[in-house]
Amino acid sequence: MKHAKHFSATALACALVAGTPFLAEPAQAQRSSQVAMRVTGFDVEQVDRLEPGAELNFTVWGTPGATVLLQIDGSRRTVRLDETSAGRYQGSYIIGRSDRIGPDSRVHANLRRDNRVTTALLGEALQVGWPVPGETALRPEIQSMDVVRERGRGRADALRYTLRGTPGGQASVLLQGSETRNIILEEIRPGEYAGTYVLPRGAWVDTERPLTAQLRLGDRSVRSSVPNAYASVNLPPRRAEASCYDCATVQAVNAVQVDGEGRVLGTVAGGVLGAVVGSQFGKGDGRTAAGVAGAVGGALLGREIQKRNSERTQYEVVVRMNDGLQRTVVYADPPSFRVGDTVRVVGDTLAAYQR
Structure with a gap:
């Protein structure tokens, strides 16, 4: 699953280490010595969970x-970024099942x-809500939070959320019920x-779930949950229907190339997905008309995949999921x-939802 970009001053605080030059022709060395190698920015789009299928998108700014x-x-492998514009490099990495990437993993460019x-070191964590790897700064603190019921326009109900904690931060609460969304709180x-x-109209709140809040201060954040937070609100309790408790919405379908040990080698282009589907209609021999038609866009990658039978x-x-959590199912x-x-x-596994 992909989320909003978290860009901060800390993300731009990169530790730069000048490398040792290799041997070169005199003219080439003279030209290279005139180029000041530097990284001016290093950023990642943080994800909610570091799990197989999660995509990490990186951007580096520096010498063009x-x-x-x-x-x-x-x-399991390095990531090469493409220069999308002068001095701006972008690329992504999809976490595989054999990767051991955690919230405290560091990233070097x-x-x-x-x-x-x-060389530059990423100045933020890969996962939302986690501190910068290696930092020992104190996290923000949530002291209390509560919710009261107010009368909205007409007959609509309104909920007033209040959080008290470390000043100067960014606060939000998670609303769960007929829809799942974050409610942004302002520091009054x-x-x-x-x-x-x-x-x-028609919306409802799952009052049996704990009220969860988050307070972010710079690149630090903390979460806290309060059970029975809606006990005094006097909203009619209603949970998600049992038939939809295990319901989910498909966010992405990724074709991934793996080796014999299950290690991810890379994301397969859409043409290769077509080739695989085509070969299914062509009974799998890859030489029928259906297989050829499916491989039009991915012939080059298809030949690379066939180099090793184990791949x-x-x-x-x-x-x-309806509760906001993300899961990955492999086929x-x-x-x-x-x-x-x-x-x-x-x-x-997944099953089609029958209304």
């Missing part, structure tokens, strides 16, 4: 015309041009955050689900 490689602690290289006075949410393509379906064959489909999670 260079080659940028990333090394993520716990990953190596920017190389000719015989010069510099130092250390006191408040916000009002008017329930749309295969698996399909990772990323879904978001050996192309699944029939598409992005936006409503499905039910049954054990380690």
